[in-house]
Amino acid sequence: MTSYARSSDQPATPPALTVGFDLDMTLIDSRPGIHAAMLALAERTGTYIDADLAISRLGPPLGDELINWFPADEVPAVADLYREMYPSFAITATLAMPGAPEAIAAVRAAGGRAIVVTAKYEPNAKLHLAHLGIDADAVIGNLWAEQKAEALREEGASVYVGDHVGDVRGARTAEALSVAVATGPCDADELRAAGADVVLGDLTEFPRWLSDYLSARA
Secondary structure (H helix, E strand, O other): OOOOOOOOOOOOOOOEEEEEEOEEOOOOOOOOHHHHHHHHHHHHHHHOOOOHHHHHHOOOOOHHHHHHHOOHHHHHHHHHHHHHHHHHHOOOOOOOOOHHHHHHHHHOOOOOOEEOOOOOOHHHHHHHHHHHHOOEEEOOOOOHHHHHHHHHHHOOOEEEEEEEEHHHHHHHOOOOOOEEEEOOOEEEEEEEOOOOOEEEOOOOHHHHHHHHHHHHHH
């Protein structure tokens, strides 16, 4: 029988690089779009929503925000309505975060795959990326915090980049390196306290960090 086992004197081939990215406030600044969508939802439902407050705590699932404004038994239906309305108000108003295209390009230049793992409704996440011309190798939505580990493991991600302590928990659960950017609702100290392995000011610092990381790994 033919054996394909690697002899002990052969160098180990490092696994292909796959880097996961969160979406809101990591790759995209969705605050203007979500603000507009929340105001539209408030008008449609006749329910007061403090949109300024809502966009100050982006990251967790939509239902976690809506429960502050609607009775619990109405949240699933209101969430469906919001997701339906969302593309009309939020896509064109949303901007790429500084350094986002360059971060994706840096992963590709290193021969790696760049994937997006987000709590956002997956079809809307894909609309954002398409509108901004950010081409991810895979987009997996509807996952928050530790749930993100499912997709990270399945895609073989060794690094996960996010802006929220929930992203740090997801990376650590997946046993991936947690790279945090202090561009969302959690500051650098919170991210470090949650267990982030690396904290960057924003994604403009990511290409140099990645180059240093890969050099050290080699």
